[in-house]
Structure formats: structure tokens, C-alpha cells
Amino acid sequence: MKERRILGLKQFQKQRKRPEVLGQSIDQGAGSLFILVAGVFSNVAASYDTMNDFMSLGIHRLWKDHFVRSINPGSPDQAWKMLDIAGGTGDIAFRLLDHATNINSSPASTITISDINPAMLAEGKKRSLETAYANSPRLDFLVANAENLHTIPSNSIDLYTVAFGIRNFTDKDKALREAYRVLKPGGVFACLEFSGVTNPILDAVYKQWSFGAIPMIGQLVAGDRASYQYLVESIEKFPKQEEFKSMIQNAGFVVPGKGWEDLTFGIAAIHKGIKPIETKS
Ligand SMILES: C[S@@+](CC[C@H](N)C(=O)[O-])C[C@H]1O[C@@H](n2cnc3c(N)ncnc32)[C@H](O)[C@@H]1O
Numbered sequence: 001m002k003e004r005r006i007l008g009l010k011q012f013q014k015q016r017k018r019p020e021v022l023g024q025s026i027d028q029g030a031g032s033l034f035i036l037v038a039g040v041f042s043n044v045a046a047s048y049d050t051m052n053d054f055m056s057l058g059i060h061r062l063w064k065d066h067f068v069r070s071i072n073p074g075s076p077d078q079a080w081k082m083l084d085i086a087g088g089t090g091d092i093a094f095r096l097l098d099h100a101t102n103i104n105s106s107p108a109s110t111i112t113i114s115d116i117n118p119a120m121l122a123e124g125k126k127r128s129l130e131t132a133y134a135n136s137p138r139l140d141f142l143v144a145n146a147e148n149l150h151t152i153p154s155n156s157i158d159l160y161t162v163a164f165g166i167r168n169f170t171d172k173d174k175a176l177r178e179a180y181r182v183l184k185p186g187g188v189f190a191c192l193e194f195s196g197v198t199n200p201i202l203d204a205v206y207k208q209w210s211f212g213a214i215p216m217i218g219q220l221v222a223g224d225r226a227s228y229q230y231l232v233e234s235i236e237k238f239p240k241q242e243e244f245k246s247m248i249q250n251a252g253f254v255v256p257g258k259g260w261e262d263l264t265f266g267i268a269a270i271h272k273g274i275k276p277i278e279t280k281s
Helices: 009-014 031-056 059-071 091-103 118-128 172-182 200-222 225-237 241-250
Strands: 081-085 110-115 139-143 157-163 183-194 260-263 268-274
Touching (some): 091 118, 110 118, 157 172, 241 260
Parallel strands (some): 081 110, 157 183
């Protein structure tokens, strides 16, 4: 099952030009948004990490560290099977493995980094060569559309993460249902995503920064204004905290506490959901 499910990097690089590999949903409606998103991330793949630092003034690293600490993955007596969706260049996945290994003494915990875009995964694979997990069975890569994870068995995953990815999905509810399907009962869905700034004055300043500066930085640093213009617009369109929490609940998850944690005045937020032990039939 594993060999069939997990594509090696060489294999997906060979398949890069095939549209059905860039996304299984190309023929399944909403194709133009899908192709646009694929194009954006192919364009930004090489400059993605540098651009993240410029755009967020380095704060995305603190958010990601906090996200992983809040999940506290791995345990000494049980290896976790983790899936990082829209994993891109591996920023979250490497942190999850480090935490499981070094903090929770869980050296057998594994992660699959999955992304729709082979170019982003290729950057992740390149970066993995500088980690302790290079070419180890603890880390593998899968090209897949989050809305259709048909190669991943139901009830097989302990932790599903998605960071700065879900706002790009064409059908977010479908992706949430897939997250629910692949998680084991008791498994955790954890999402880090841009969200809504609650203070109106700060929101105005933030919008000025994101719509004014980010496309310009994209032009200067990556030579690509249009892709970064798309990225800021996708942030603006993404459902705000309360609405996204309801979407997670509608997919079947139980939401702990308030349902989310705001980061930096709500510029980003962490949402979590638990798949109930007693699942609906
Ligand atoms: C902004 S990057 C985030 C990468 C990484 N998670 C991080 O936090 O640095 C968004 C990623 O979502 C991926 N993506 C977009 N639509 C997707 C989909 N339908 N299924 C899976 N991945 C998708 C893109 O290819 C891209 O790598």
C-alpha cells in the first residue's frame, strides 16, 4: 500500500508536466481557480521561503513554532502518523518531527508532506536534505489535491495539519471532509491560517501593508507582482474565525474550547478539531 500511495520525488518530477498530476480536480469543476493556484505556487516555489520572511517580517516563524508547540506531537509510547497537507517547502513538517523526536521522545513518529504542487514539494525535498530526516522512512512526500486524498486510507492518521494552505483550496468543505475521513477517531485536525484582524484601526493598517507593500515586495524580491497580489486577495476572501470554526464543525469535528486562537491580533489564527471517538455512521 505504502509504495503505491507515496510517490517518490523523482517520479513526481517526471510527471510534472501532466495536468492530472498537478491536480486530480482539473476536470472536476472550478478548473480556472485551480489552474491559477497551481500557477501561483509554481511561480513562487523557489522564492517562497525568502518571501515569507519579507512579507511577515519573520513573524511566520514564530507562528509556526507556536502552532507546533500547541499541538505537542508524538508520545514516547506511541509513534504518531502525521500528515501535513499543503506542506509546501516542509516548514511545518520538519518542526513537527523535531518536536516529536526531541521534546516527546517519539523517534518513530512519521510524517507525509503532501502538496498539490510538485515544485513546492521539490523545494521541501531539497530542504529535507539538510535535516536529520533526509531519506529516512520517517518522512515521505505525496503529490495530492487536499480535496481528494483517495490514496490515503480512512481512519489512518493521528494528526492532520494544514498551514497557510486551506484558503487556496477550491472546495474547502470537501477538503475538511477528507481531513475527517483520513483521521483516526480521536485524531486531531490543526490549521494555521491568515484570519481576521479584530481591531478596526489595526485592520486598516494591516490592509494598507498587505495590499500596498506585499505585491511590491513580490515584484522586487521575486520579480512576480501578480502571484503575490493573488496571495493577499486570497487572505481577504478567506472566512473569518467564527465562520471557519463552523465549517470545521460541519465536517464532523468537535471543536475544543472557543475553537481558535488568534495570533498577532488575529492576523493569523490556529483552529483545531477532534474527530470524535464515537463517529457518526
Ligand atoms: C502558502 S503555501 C504554504 C506552505 C507551507 N504549509 C507553509 O506553511 O509554509 C500554500 C501551499 O498550498 C498548496 N495548495 C494549494 N492548493 C492545494 C490543494 N488543493 N491541495 C493541496 N495543496 C494545495 C500550494 O501548492 C502551496 O504549496
